[in-house]
Amino acid sequence: MKRILPGVIAMAAVVVASNILVQFLLGNWLTWGAFTYPIAFLVTDVMNRVYGAGPARKVVFVGFVVGVICSFIGTQIMGEYGPLVTLRIAIGSGTAFLVAQLLDVAIFDRLRAGRWWRAPVVSTLVGSSVDTALFFTIAFSGALTFIEPANDVSWAGEVLPLLGMGFLAPLWVSLAVADWMVKLALALVALIPFRVMVTKLSPSVA
Secondary structure, eight states: GGGGGGHHHHHHHHHHHHHHTTTTTTTTETTTTTHHHHHHHHHHHHHHHHHHHHHHHHHHHHHHHHHHHHHHHHHOOOOTTEEEEHHHHHHHHHHHHHHHHHHHHHHHHHHSOOOHHHHHHHHHHHHHHHHHHHHHHHOOOOOGGGSSSTSGGGGGOEEGGGGGGSSEEHHHHHHHEEEEEEEEHHHHHHHHHHHHHHHHHHHGGG
């Protein structure tokens, strides 16, 4: 456990920071949390490359537990429109994180023998896409109101041009697409720190 402690601390820090920053809007479609959360995939991939899939999964589970704790705290804090974290958001966040991160670990492990950039790019792109789809669907889709009937998410179903300029779609779809685009962009940018950190931690596997 000691050898992956930096990864555990980094993952916990990313999850806590993202849970805080998601409360602050950036423009019409994003929150500041959209820019910190994707770092979780970088942490997972570095741990996977240096220490293997098993230790990487341990880091993921730590992040999941920290996320659950953050969600519980959020349900106890009342904002202008109710609890900062609703049941649907908590379920969506936890499910998306765990499924996407474990998928990332599995895909990375499958591709680890290829070119150095292939595993982190493919695993992060797939994981990020699944993460976005699961979270926004569970948290805001009108088809899943049965999860928390008392939580009114009708605002998320307002039909608007996609990202303000495309075809008509529910607001939550625009939020999801914007979030997904940031994740994809950061997945490519993250290749630089990934290469640097892996080389520093374990030059033989860089």
